[in-house]
Amino acid sequence: RIALPVFASDALSSVAYAPDEILLTLSLAGMAAYSFSWKVGLAVVVVMLTVVASYRQNVHAYPSGGGDYEVATVNLGPNAGLTVGAALMVDYVLTVAVSISSGVANISSAIPAIGEHKVLYAVGLVLLLMAMNLRGVRESGSAFAVPTYLFMASIIGMTLFGLIRAATGAHMEAESAGYSIQAEDSFTGIALVFLLLRTFSSGCAALTGVEAISNGVPAFRKPKSKNAATTLLLMGTIAVTMLMGILVLAKMTKVHFAADPETQLIGAPPGHEQKTVVAQVADAVFGGTFASPVFYLVLAVTGLILVLAANTAFNGFPVLGSILAQDRYLPRQLHTRGDRLAFSNGIIMLAGFAIVLIVAFNAEPTKLIQLYVVGVFVSFTLSQAGMIRHWTRHLKTENDPAARRHMIRSRVINTIGLAMTGTVLVIVLLTKFTQGAWIAILAMAALFMLMKGIRRHYDRVSEELVADLDEDMKLPSRVHGIVLVSKLHKPTLRALSYARAARPSVLEAVTVSVDPEETEALREEWDERGIEVPLKVLDSPYREITRPIVEYVKNVRRSSPRDVVTVYIPEYVVGHWWEHILHNQSALRLKGRLLFTTGVVVASVPWQLVSSDRVKDVGGYNAPGAVRRGEPSAKQKAEARARREAGRGTGGSAGGGGGATGR
Amino acid sequence: RIALPVFASDALSSVAYAPDEILLTLSLAGMAAYSFSWKVGLAVVVVMLTVVASYRQNVHAYPSGGGDYEVATVNLGPNAGLTVGAALMVDYVLTVAVSISSGVANISSAIPAIGEHKVLYAVGLVLLLMAMNLRGVRESGSAFAVPTYLFMASIIGMTLFGLIRAATGAHMEAESAGYSIQAEDSFTGIALVFLLLRTFSSGCAALTGVEAISNGVPAFRKPKSKNAATTLLLMGTIAVTMLMGILVLAKMTKVHFAADPETQLIGAPPGHEQKTVVAQVADAVFGGTFASPVFYLVLAVTGLILVLAANTAFNGFPVLGSILAQDRYLPRQLHTRGDRLAFSNGIIMLAGFAIVLIVAFNAEPTKLIQLYVVGVFVSFTLSQAGMIRHWTRHLKTENDPAARRHMIRSRVINTIGLAMTGTVLVIVLLTKFTQGAWIAILAMAALFMLMKGIRRHYDRVSEELVADLDEDMKLPSRVHGIVLVSKLHKPTLRALSYARAARPSVLEAVTVSVDPEETEALREEWDERGIEVPLKVLDSPYREITRPIVEYVKNVRRSSPRDVVTVYIPEYVVGHWWEHILHNQSALRLKGRLLFTTGVVVASVPWQLVSSDRVKDVGGYNAPGAVRRGEPSAKQKAEARARREAGRGTGGSAGGGGGATGR
């Protein structure tokens, strides 16, 4: 199975924006502060490698792919799990918003005209991803593999090429090398330390996406855990290499990247638009003119990997929703996997929230990243805490010394991981809370409360519905059948004959008289046709339909409370949604009202209009992210189904038969 | 019954904006052209009186209150009727947009701060009217009577007061008397004639609303037709008096009202906002300072009557929709009168379209009036043409000489009416088409096509459904009952016992196995409870629910095609819409799929959760405009119902009983 590329786009793409964040945060203290850039980069590398080492333990312990939500729920309880769930939901939304905004920023660096309408392009891209995922376009492994490898190759290649050119004494200068940076303030002592911590927090954006891999273990080749762990290590090493490569090149080519270019960038021409760090470095390394084809290639690939990263969120979000729905934190119907509708709702919601963020923050990656990192580190921290509990619990029952040693070693690694991610989380909270992280925290809290509430509702209903083992299953004494009639057309005749076939104790047809002439005509036709069911006419002086019928049914119930009343409603089945608007509305409303009465069964007798033929079973739907989750395609499913059915004799009490049907 | 006020607000309110339109159109030719204002006014008076005389014939001939749609349909055929229907729908939307915009303009003349946000206030007023009509606030007759009489009293009183003051030699000058008007162009010869015709067209805005009265005949005291005809005459006389009064006062106080005040008004201070003609006249007549309480009263009353006029459209639009739905030009469910939902849709649509127009035309009455007049005159013209046919038809069978004389006289009046309104329609089309009337015509054409299409659809379905008298009503041989089971809770147990009570030939319970453990637990509980219905488990390797069940049902149908399959679905009934989102979704989807299979009855077995108690029958809904249509209130209806039920012995075959229930 495809391993690295499918999962790595989210994690690797982060190196496209992390260096920018490090440099621009340092720029607040002026040019001199840039000397800290590679040190901050190294700190991020340490965190990254620690997190990767920790997640390698997760992958071994939870090969089922439940991810951080499962680890936290199993080991720390439902509230911790739900916190992770809420954090991950926020994380998915921000992955889309940040990745797309950064992608547009990189493309704008190559084509400035796009930058003038960046919000428009960003929203357009989100809508495009939404449409593709709604249609269920099946992603192929290579759709991920090619851009991922190209991205790695271009960033690492660029680094090597740049280092070689530097070694040969070539003159490489970024576009902004000539500008100087105006500090926003003087940072000394504590203020400088705080600024460096803030820079570090921003740099930790490079870690976003690592959490995604532990969700994907089932999609790896066997031995799954081992392959997943190897992939994690590989990906971590590559990511830190790329990150440091870009930072070193930026330093070498003297990239001056400002938080607020309009006021801070001294010497830039008026109307100058600051280009991304990757763009400036690529320009400097590959020749210094913005027309070099390699420069365009690097930016195109960077833009593409960021769009792919956003796409992985479209895959992951509905799956997370499905898992949360299974635990009844979200509406039950989201749980039905492979179900188009459930996924559609998730996809539309994700796109909607991402668009709101993009518009609200003007598609500026820097502003969005302030919200981003906190959710990921909440998830990291709780996951590592859960793993420590996991090992402690298993150590209690494990006697094999080798296994015990292994577990103790794992626990040490996860403890270091917890210490590290916990510290980073605190730093992020301290330095970013007022910068925008509060929005993410507020959203997480709101989601947490909402999901708690939904769960409470389900629990209450479930309690209300529980039936004792000695629950009285007394049969109603008789069935009173009522066929609703408005006209004597085919649907009504079918409903009448189906109702008669059911042989209820009493059967009558009921019509509401809105227009005396029509009613008289109906009565005459009734006699003419010799229909054996008696026709009862209900008066409706105010031309209401629903109320007289509901009242009549209630009267029947009152006069014989031990009967069931079955109301047969002829319904038209049509093929277009707009046809649906034109039909059945009063039937629907009536049905809605009748359901509130105990002891009533509402039986819809459908009549299929010709237009209903166009609705064939859709069937061939590929759930987004199926490759990533290692699920079979719609085609594979259909084939498996055909095989199963062909091989089956007779199926169950109804005497199957039926053979391999296309359906 | 209240006669004049309820109907007159729409018609009378037009005199609030017609004078403005006359003056501002003339202003294009400069100040000298104002000398034509009272002549154009007189021409409008002639048209008004002719139309009133013509409509008096309509009212006598069609006391049922069907209005122009009925007259055109009966006498000229369905296409003419539908044209009137489309024209009236456009007319209603414009009545709201124009009246509210003009109302805001008048209020702004008193309180300039409101004028700065006129679009906001106009949209807010439309939303307020929408909300009130959605809630079904019962309008009382006096709610109409007081403002209508106040409006008539203030305009006529102002005219008399002004004339008396003028006679005593008082100096009355409007705010704009000192400014001069810059002509936009020189208008001579044909151009001047064309401009006068355009002015006349604009002045004909005074006639909008007359068409409303013929819809309201049933609400009059007996003799209805005679009272309605008298009211029409009275209203026409008052309207022309008010119109001429304002024009004469405007001339006397030298109101200079420009089409484009910014470029045309010479001598006005910078930032000057032109006040409405009524405001300028009232200011001049009542003392010349903008602080006079009488001035504020006149403007408040003018604003109020305009809002009431807009409100009548909220009453009329759903009724028109109901009539068109009865003839199957609109979705059938709009026909159910007194039905809250049907009215709600109409009210929201009307408000939506009006808001679009208000925003698009910046709440400027002048621009909106360009769209307004054409629809009304289409309706007038076709109605008069229809009336001529009506009399000609009746003359063919009438022998009584007195009646014949009367009919011939009526026909002469309607012929004059047709000639007049037809001429005005042509003039309006010629002079206003490019000014904006094309938008109204386009909208009418689109509505016409849409309604034709809906009718064609209904006709096609109706043809498809028609059953021959010898239609085969063969009974299905057996009933195969299937109870869908997911868990063994109370709703499932109820569905099982109801299904057993129906005694089908075959009865089985069916569950879809999504999780083997859950399925095993279900099987064990099934045995433990000793349920006598066999439980069939369907496999679902991909965790689908709908497909396995639909396929199973189809298989059953295939193996015994003469059976009916009745699928019992346990459903939860909840009280809040958001609870509905959390339940029943898969049941709903399944039902939707099963209906596409012939020979299947889908029986919903409801289980009422505690929360469903909160949904009581709403009942007390007053349809908007009920007073205007002479319908009883919800309270009256409930009382009548109770009386009827109390007086009733046993009702029908089910052996009623039941007495007077409060429900």
Ligand SMILES: [K+]
């Ligand atoms: K990363």
Ligand SMILES: [K+]
């Ligand atoms: K990421």
Ligand SMILES: [K+]
């Ligand atoms: K992510």
Ligand SMILES: [K+]
């Ligand atoms: K009028």
Ligand SMILES: [K+]
């Ligand atoms: K009007």
Ligand SMILES: [K+]
């Ligand atoms: K009107």
